[in-house]
Amino acid sequence: MKKIGILGSTGSIGTQTLEIVRGNQDLQVVALAAGSNVSMLEEQIREFSPKIAVLWDEKAAGELQVRVADTDTKVRWGMEGLLEIAVMEEMEVLVTAVVGMIGIRPTIAAIEAGKTIALANKETLVTAGHIIMPLAAKKNVSIFPVDSEHSAIFQSMHGENRERVSKILLTASGGPFRGRTREDLSKVTVEDALNHPNWAMGKKITVDSATLVNKGLEVIEAKWLFGVEPEKIQVVVHPQSIIHSMVEYVDGGIMAQLGMPDMKLPIQYALFYPDRRPMEGKRVDFFALSSLTFERPDTETFKGLQMAYDAIREGGSMPTVYNAANERAVALFLNREISFLEIYDLIQGAMEGHKVVPNPSVDEILNAEAEAYEYINAHRK
Numbered sequence: 001m002k003k004i005g006i007l008g009s010t011g012s013i014g015t016q017t018l019e020i021v022r023g024n025q026d027l028q029v030v031a032l033a034a035g036s037n038v039s040m041l042e043e044q045i046r047e048f049s050p051k052i053a054v055l056w057d058e059k060a061a062g063e064l065q066v067r068v069a070d071t072d073t074k075v076r077w078g079m080e081g082l083l084e085i086a087v088m089e090e091m092e093v094l095v096t097a098v099v100g101m102i103g104i105r106p107t108i109a110a111i112e113a114g115k116t117i118a119l120a121n122k123e124t125l126v127t128a129g130h131i132i133m134p135l136a137a138k139k140n141v142s143i144f145p146v147d148s149e150h151s152a153i154f155q156s157m158h159g160e161n162r163e164r165v166s167k168i169l170l171t172a173s174g175g176p177f178r179g180r181t182r183e184d185l186s187k188v189t190v191e192d193a194l195n196h197p198n199w200a201m202g203k204k205i206t207v208d209s210a211t212l213v214n215k216g217l218e219v220i221e222a223k224w225l226f227g228v229e230p231e232k233i234q235v236v237v238h239p240q241s242i243i244h245s246m247v248e249y250v251d252g253g254i255m256a257q258l259g260m261p262d263m264k265l266p267i268q269y270a271l272f273y274p275d276r277r278p279m280e281g282k283r284v285d286f287f288a289l290s291s292l293t294f295e296r297p298d299t300e301t302f303k304g305l306q307m308a309y310d311a312i313r314e315g316g317s318m319p320t321v322y323n324a325a326n327e328r329a330v331a332l333f334l335n336r337e338i339s340f341l342e343i344y345d346l347i348q349g350a351m352e353g354h355k356v357v358p359n360p361s362v363d364e365i366l367n368a369e370a371e372a373y374e375y376i377n378a379h380r381k
């Protein structure tokens with residue numbers, strides 16, 4: 001029996017992780033956490049009987065506690081609750097599927113406690129990769145990527161000598177606005193941005209896919225996960241999302257992982273690595289597809305990707321500012337307070353105004369986050 005905890009169990013990745021649990025009798029859920037969704041967490045508690053359930057929101061946790069008083073599940077709230085899950089004695093694997101930088105402290109605590117990490121929460125590595133990767137190495141803890149591209153890269157490196165990697169080819173669908181001009185983008189709505197061609201995901205990451213910030217975050221995530229310098233990470237737009245990423249080796253050979261766009265495969269792979277468990281679902285039909293196509297990303301129009309390379313080059317606390325400014329700007333966009341293109345303006349402004357702190361501690365990362373938020377509060381129109 002493999003005992004897992006899920007941070008973000010009510011979200012897109014969280015609910016798909018629970019589907020994997022339903023399909024594999026030897027997985028047991030010992031902890032669940034979400035933000036404020038009382039009803040869905042109650043249902044999950046009744047189905048999976050975790051030892052602990054956490055809601056970030058204290059009031060919602062109070063309501064949940066009353067609702068599940070007839071069960072054996074203990075209810076907790078806030079960061080304390082997330083940290084309690086992170087270090088739980090009986091948990092072996094922590095699936096980090098919360099959205100945003102809130103994942104940093106629980107991930108660090110879980111690594112300190114020797115837990116295996118199935119990592120979906122890319123914002124954690126983007127901001128704190130310089131703390132998390134050396135800590136995981138020191139504690140001999142494995143971090144298995146859940147993000148589809150990183151899972152593909154990981155699978156394409158299986159059994160290979162990582163020193164022989166010459167390049168990572170990180171694929172991108174291009175999002176719903178691929179091929180549009182800046183002029184077109186000035187008029188897009190929240191609904192347009194949420195209409196992703198291939199993947200059904202949470203709202204924040206769906207907007208990130210439209211701006212290409214998601215790909216920027218993934219370049220930084222890949223740098224930390226695989227220890228590859230950003231110059232060796234090339235983004236390739238591949239609109240069909242069948243090739244989930246590729247690795248080129250020094251002899252020119254390229255290994256790739258292909259499959260239908262379905263997050264359940266990378267989630268399950270992270271939970272059972274190195275095993276490949278059977279999974280139901282549609283298979284790639286090459287005759288129906290007939291062609292796979294590739295393009296160079298339009299970084300002039302979709303500035304989110306170039307800004308990520310700038311953030312890595314500056315290093316230190318700059319990726320945090322890139323990420324935090326984006327988190328806040330996307331929230332404003334989803335709330336219809338700013339336009340799509342203003343997301344870029346706010347990220348760029350926050351980065352320009354930031355003085356880099358080299359090798360930031362967790363507190364310094366959180367300060368950089370707060371500074372980015374202040375910048376945005378002061379500059380939003």
Ligand code: NDP
Binds near residue numbers: 010034097121147263
């Ligand atoms: P969703 O928005 O669908 O879900 C987010 C989850 O986090 C929900 O369970 C939410 O709870 C919970 N949550 C939000 N705030 C807090 C908080 N303060 N404390 C505890 N829990 C909280 O996001 P996704 O599942 O799409 O994405 C999760 C992460 O995975 C992101 O980092 C994303 O970039 C990454 N990812 C997602 C992919 C996808 O296909 N969805 C693909 C690759 C990576 P509640 O419902 O109560 O708000």
Ligand code: MG
Binds near residue numbers: 147148149218
């Ligand atoms: Mg991805």
